[in-house]
Amino acid sequence: MGAQVVEVVEHPMDSQIKSASIVSVGNEVLSGRTVDTNAAHIGRQLRRIGVPVVSAHTVGDRREVIVRALELAASEADIVIVTGGLGPTDDDLTRQAFGDYLGCELELRDDLLEAIRNRFAARGMEMPQRNRIQACIPKAAEPIANEWGTAPGVAAERGGKLFFALPGVPREMEKMLDASVLPRLGQLAEGQAVAVQRLKCFGTGESAMAEMLGDAMDRDRNPLVNCTARIGIITLEIVATAASRDLAEAMVVDEETRLRNILGDVIYGTGEETLAEVVGHKLARAGRTLALAESCTGGLAAKLVTDVPGASAYFNRGWVTYSNEAKVAELGVPADLITARGAVSAEVAAAMAQGARRRAQADHAIGITGIAGPGGATEQKPLGLVYISVDDADGTITSRHVLFSQERSFVRLRAAQTALNALRLRLGG
Amino acid sequence: MGAQVVEVVEHPMDSQIKSASIVSVGNEVLSGRTVDTNAAHIGRQLRRIGVPVVSAHTVGDRREVIVRALELAASEADIVIVTGGLGPTDDDLTRQAFGDYLGCELELRDDLLEAIRNRFAARGMEMPQRNRIQACIPKAAEPIANEWGTAPGVAAERGGKLFFALPGVPREMEKMLDASVLPRLGQLAEGQAVAVQRLKCFGTGESAMAEMLGDAMDRDRNPLVNCTARIGIITLEIVATAASRDLAEAMVVDEETRLRNILGDVIYGTGEETLAEVVGHKLARAGRTLALAESCTGGLAAKLVTDVPGASAYFNRGWVTYSNEAKVAELGVPADLITARGAVSAEVAAAMAQGARRRAQADHAIGITGIAGPGGATEQKPLGLVYISVDDADGTITSRHVLFSQERSFVRLRAAQTALNALRLRLGG
Numbered sequence: 001m002g003a004q005v006v007e008v009v010e011h012p013m014d015s016q017i018k019s020a021s022i023v024s025v026g027n028e029v030l031s032g033r034t035v036d037t038n039a040a041h042i043g044r045q046l047r048r049i050g051v052p053v054v055s056a057h058t059v060g061d062r063r064e065v066i067v068r069a070l071e072l073a074a075s076e077a078d079i080v081i082v083t084g085g086l087g088p089t090d091d092d093l094t095r096q097a098f099g100d101y102l103g104c105e106l107e108l109r110d111d112l113l114e115a116i117r118n119r120f121a122a123r124g125m126e127m128p129q130r131n132r133i134q135a136c137i138p139k140a141a142e143p144i145a146n147e148w149g150t151a152p153g154v155a156a157e158r159g160g161k162l163f164f165a166l167p168g169v170p171r172e173m174e175k176m177l178d179a180s181v182l183p184r185l186g187q188l189a190e191g192q193a194v195a196v197q198r199l200k201c202f203g204t205g206e207s208a209m210a211e212m213l214g215d216a217m218d219r220d221r222n223p224l225v226n227c228t229a230r231i232g233i234i235t236l237e238i239v240a241t242a243a244s245r246d247l248a249e250a251m252v253v254d255e256e257t258r259l260r261n262i263l264g265d266v267i268y269g270t271g272e273e274t275l276a277e278v279v280g281h282k283l284a285r286a287g288r289t290l291a292l293a294e295s296c297t298g299g300l301a302a303k304l305v306t307d308v309p310g311a312s313a314y315f316n317r318g319w320v321t322y323s324n325e326a327k328v329a330e331l332g333v334p335a336d337l338i339t340a341r342g343a344v345s346a347e348v349a350a351a352m353a354q355g356a357r358r359r360a361q362a363d364h365a366i367g368i369t370g371i372a373g374p375g376g377a378t379e380q381k382p383l384g385l386v387y388i389s390v391d392d393a394d395g396t397i398t399s400r401h402v403l404f405s406q407e408r409s410f411v412r413l414r415a416a417q418t419a420l421n422a423l424r425l426r427l428g429g
Numbered sequence: 430m431g432a433q434v435v436e437v438v439e440h441p442m443d444s445q446i447k448s449a450s451i452v453s454v455g456n457e458v459l460s461g462r463t464v465d466t467n468a469a470h471i472g473r474q475l476r477r478i479g480v481p482v483v484s485a486h487t488v489g490d491r492r493e494v495i496v497r498a499l500e501l502a503a504s505e506a507d508i509v510i511v512t513g514g515l516g517p518t519d520d521d522l523t524r525q526a527f528g529d530y531l532g533c534e535l536e537l538r539d540d541l542l543e544a545i546r547n548r549f550a551a552r553g554m555e556m557p558q559r560n561r562i563q564a565c566i567p568k569a570a571e572p573i574a575n576e577w578g579t580a581p582g583v584a585a586e587r588g589g590k591l592f593f594a595l596p597g598v599p600r601e602m603e604k605m606l607d608a609s610v611l612p613r614l615g616q617l618a619e620g621q622a623v624a625v626q627r628l629k630c631f632g633t634g635e636s637a638m639a640e641m642l643g644d645a646m647d648r649d650r651n652p653l654v655n656c657t658a659r660i661g662i663i664t665l666e667i668v669a670t671a672a673s674r675d676l677a678e679a680m681v682v683d684e685e686t687r688l689r690n691i692l693g694d695v696i697y698g699t700g701e702e703t704l705a706e707v708v709g710h711k712l713a714r715a716g717r718t719l720a721l722a723e724s725c726t727g728g729l730a731a732k733l734v735t736d737v738p739g740a741s742a743y744f745n746r747g748w749v750t751y752s753n754e755a756k757v758a759e760l761g762v763p764a765d766l767i768t769a770r771g772a773v774s775a776e777v778a779a780a781m782a783q784g785a786r787r788r789a790q791a792d793h794a795i796g797i798t799g800i801a802g803p804g805g806a807t808e809q810k811p812l813g814l815v816y817i818s819v820d821d822a823d824g825t826i827t828s829r830h831v832l833f834s835q836e837r838s839f840v841r842l843r844a845a846q847t848a849l850n851a852l853r854l855r856l857g858g
Contacts, residue, residue: 028657030482032472033666035464039487043461053459055494056487058468065484072501088636089656090646123833128636148836169658171836226462237462292728292749298735299721299728302749306727309803309837317755320721320731320747322740326789330746330759360755374738408738 018185020046021073022056025066025084025094026168029058038083038173045177047239050194051079051185061085066097074161079185081177084168086151088131094165098154099138101163106136112143116150144180148172153180194241195248197256200269201234202421209234212262216255223255232414233275236267268424275420276304276311282427283314283364290423291360292318293331293352294416295343296370296386301416316360321352331355342381344369346398349387353398357391364392364426366419370401372411386415390426397426447614449475450502451485454495454513454523455597458487467512467602474606478615479623479670480508490514495526503590508614510606513597515580517560523594527583528567530592535565541572545579573609577601582609623670624677626685629698630663631850638663641691645684652684661843662704665696697853704849705733705740711856712743712793719852720789721747722760722781723845724772725799725815730845745789750781760784760796771810773798775827778816782827786820793855794820795848799830801840815844819855826855 022042028034036058043053055076059069066085073080085094099106113135120127134151137143144153144164149172154165164181166173201209209227210217213236217225223240236259240251260267269278283290292302292315302318305311319330324343327333333351341347352367370386377383382402389398399422403414451471457463465487472482484505488498495514502509514523528535542564549556563580566572573582573593578601583594593610595602630638635658639646642665646654652669665688669680689696698707712719721731721744731747734740748759753772756762762780770776781796799815806812813834818827828851832843 027655028666029469030472030485031476032469032474032482033655033657033664034659035466035469037464040458040461040464043459045461047460053461054489056459058485060483087658089639091655119833123831128634128640130636130639148834171839228462294728297732298740298744299723299731299747299749300735302728303726303732306729306749306751307838307841311727312751315727315751317751317759318728318749320728320735320749322735322744322746326746329788359758409736412736 018078019052019054019076020079020081020185021077022053023066023069023073023080023082024056024058024168025061025069025082026058027060027091029084030060038168038170041170041174042081042083042177045182046185048194048196049182049185050241053077061091061093063093063097063100066094067100070097070101070163074159074163078161080161080163081181082163082165083173086134086153086165086167088128088134088150092133095133095136095138095154098141098156098163098165102138102140102156102158104139107139108132108136109143110135112137112152115145115152119150144176146172146176147179148175155180155184193243193245193248194239195245195252196240197238197252198271199236199238199256199259199263199267200271200273201236201263201266202232202268202275202417203266204234205229209236209263209266213259216259216262223251225255225259231410232417265425268421274304274307275417275424276308279420279424279427280305280308280311280314282424284310286427288363289314289316289360291316291356291362291365293356293365293367294318294320295322295327295352295368296372297368297412297416297419298322298372300412301366301368301419304416304420316362319356327352331359344371344376344381344385344387346387346389346400349389350391350396350398353389353391353396364390364423366390366423368415368419370403370411370415372408372415374408384411386411386418388415388419388422390419390422392426397422447507448481448483448505449508449510449614450506451482452495452498452502452509452511453485453487453597454490454498454511455487456489456520458513459489467597467599470599470603471510471512471606474611475614476623476625478611480614482506490520490522492522492526492529495523496529499526499530499592503588503592507590509590509592510610511592511594512602515563515582515594515596517557517563517579521562524562524565524567524583527570527585527592527594531567531569531585531587533568536568537561537565538572539564541566541581544574544581548579573605575601575605576608577604584609584613622672622674622677623668624674624681625669626667626681627700628665628667628685628688628692628696629700629702630665630692630695631661631697631704631846632695633663634658635663638665638692638695642688645688645691652680654684654688660839661846694854697850703733703736704846704853705737708849708853708856709734709737709740709743711853713739715856717792718743718745718789720745720785720791720794722785722794722796723747723749724751724756724781724797725801726797726841726845726848727751727801729841730795730797730848733845733849745791748785756781760788773800773805773810773814773816775816775818775829778818779820779825779827782818782820782825792821793852795852796820797844797848799832799840799844801837801844803837813840815840815847817844817848817851819848819851821855826851 059065117127141156151167156163226237240248242248299320321327332355349367353365357365367389373383384403386401546556570585580596585592655666667684669677671677728749750756761784778796782794786794796818802812813832
């Protein structure tokens with residue numbers, strides 16, 4: 001949240017507002033083998049509770065270099081969050097560096113060792129000797145429980161500053177941040193309240209949306225509206241800052257109403273909702289079932305649908321009919337239709353959806369056929385051309401899309417998202 | 430690039446090896462609105478020419494804070510590359526901070542102003558007044574041409590250290606890095622060459638692998654072996670540093686041979702290869718076809734297979750038989766077998782694979798059934814239990830796996846990867 005970062009820097013003496021610095025440890029980050037998404041995630045999460053990140057540093061797997069980074073970060077902020085370097089191998093040195101910084105030895109904690117042993121035991125494995133090191137933390141520190149991996153985190157305090165070390169594995173880091181770190185920091189951030197709401201949008205471009213929103217996105221507004229586009233999904237983030245949570249939340253509610261009036265059903269959900277979740281909830285509520293017939297998306301649409309826990313309540317079955325023979329044999333698409341119109345055509349998309357719904361005896365079916373590239377494009381049928389057909393008892397609606405991109409993966413993802421969105425609009429409110 | 434990072438830190442006086450530090454400027458990066466992919470890109474590009482990145486720092490849009498970051502980076506490395514803060518708006522302060530750091534005024538350069546005007550003119554637009562600032566650079570600095578955007582870069586030297594400021598827009602930054610920065614650094618990096626090889630592994634844990642490798646992963650070795658695990662795939666990166674590229678490459682080849690002798694077919698590929706690519710190449714070379722029958726992975730295995738361009742040459746079709754009815758109707762799995770053994774059983778996995786191969790008339794088929802969670806687990810059938818069956822003319826091989834994780838998405842991905850790996854091993858060298 002830019003506003004608060006500036007706020008903090010303008011008044012470095014302001015004791016009300018606690019700030020944070022992030023230290024990412026790992027040669028793989030410096031060498032670019034790994035893009036550091038952890039820092040961005042931590043920045044977003046801390047902003048939610050009103051703690052601005054004022055700096056971020058990345059260092060290699062060197063004990064003394066990590067110590068220097070801890071000193072630097074502590075000189076810049078009240079809270080230091082370190083990620084990475086807690087693995088079991090010799091190039092994992094964050095634990096040792098923490099000991100050096102705190103001026104104490106590492107000690108083997110039996111409770112941590114037990115937890116790690118149990119984790120392996122649960123998989124019918126014996127704990128490798130080298131994992132013992134993960135049960136060691138500096139005497140002056142406290143462990144942070146890790147239920148999602150073998151590496152416990154480390155929490156410590158020095159000179160009134162708080163330090164947290166978390167694993168570099170994003171999944172583990174994110175869970176531990178939510179479960180153990182944010183709750184502690186939330187208490188620090190009193191006197192400042194930030195309310196955030198995310199509106200998830202699909203079906204329009206970023207600039208078209210900016211046009212629609214007009215001055216809503218001015219940088220000096222409070223609430224501030226941030227717009228980020230990622231793989232086709234546009235997220236509008238409303239961030240309101242106020243003296244109390246109630247006030248901030250009221251501001252967010254007003255702004256959300258305003259944006260909904262402008263954008264209508266371009267907004268498909270809120271928070272972290274995916275198109276598949278929204279469609280899934282609609283189907284589950286209505287007690288209806290879905291079948292999928294995919295060609296160019298090659299199973300991606302089914303994957304997205306079944307990413308949602310409990311999808312078996314409404315997802316009946318799916319086909320990946322990659323070859324023409326498969327379209328004919330599995331879905332009953334007339335062979336001469338493919339010959340006459342081509343596998344990538346509105347007619348074949350419709351026949352795929354109808355065949356899938358009939359065979360699966362489902363209430364709804366989607367047919368997807370297109371050209372994901374890099375090969376297969378022609379003058380008449382460009383790369384990114386996708387036909388999507390949604391079939392139900394009321395009939396079949398087929399739409400044509402040209403998803404501009406040279407990226408096979410992007411065309412495929414956009415095609416699957418567009419198909420789910422077509423069903424969402426068909427299912428209505 | 431561990432080897433060189435170590436080298437540099439061990440001998441900061443070593444004039445042979447020039448190192449670099451990256452400074453990313455922008456509140457949007459700190460707040461997590463933007464993930465900083467620039468630092469990773471720069472790290473990769475510099476490593477190619479043998480210049481290790483020893484640190485990376487991210488700071489907000491504040492003039493004095495940027496100056497401090499320049500001082501810090503210059504104290505850590507010989508080369509400082511700054512990205513961001515060169516835009517036309519008031520929160521773009523990298524130019525001014527550079528002036529402060531170099532101790533000189535900004536001057537308006539007519540040639541730069543002309544270039545920016547022309548850029549707008551080419552789009553039939555007049556240059557907005559606010560873009561004038563982009564034609565200003567510190568008196569003591571040189572501009573870096575930007576043919577891809579309006580913001581010229583800034584190059585400067587101070588105290589024997591080199592400074593480059595580039596725009597934050599990835600496309601512009603990358604083009605300017607290639608066109609203007611790397612050529613200059615390439616000359617500095619003479620006398621040091623780095624060769625890198627990545628070995629992609631699947632089928633063992635990080636610690637088990639470290640056990641196997643023994644001292645191969647010692648931090649002070651050259652070649653250095655870095656080990657990173659991501660979503661089940663373990664990447665061993667061999668980094669050799671030597672006086673010439675030939676020498677470095679020979680060192681890498683020797684180390685790769687050594688690691689292959691130890692790890693055998695745990696190594697499935699090299700570079701950025703995926704399991705699906707390796708399996709796809711094997712099938713294509715042998716002129717064989719594949720069919721997939723998925724339950725718990727819900728289309729993910731088919732998605733991975735069809736991520737590979739040209740998969741249509743060997744991927745025939747796939748089924749997502751999420752319900753028992755679908756397993757019976759589409760794959761001919763005996764209903765009483767499901768009743769007797771349960772949908773998640775070795776017998777049903779085998780029947781799925783056999784049914785898929787028969788129906789698709791494919792050479793190979795994979796059947797996958799398991800419990801991805803969060804629901805569905807029982808005493809006898811825990812979360813993460815997956816049966817994978819590979820069927821071909823020579824028979825059916827079924828394996829049982831317990832993929833330990835609370836994460837549905839992780840269990841699903843590991844299940845799909847394990848299935849592809851089972852086929853890879855079946856297909857042999």
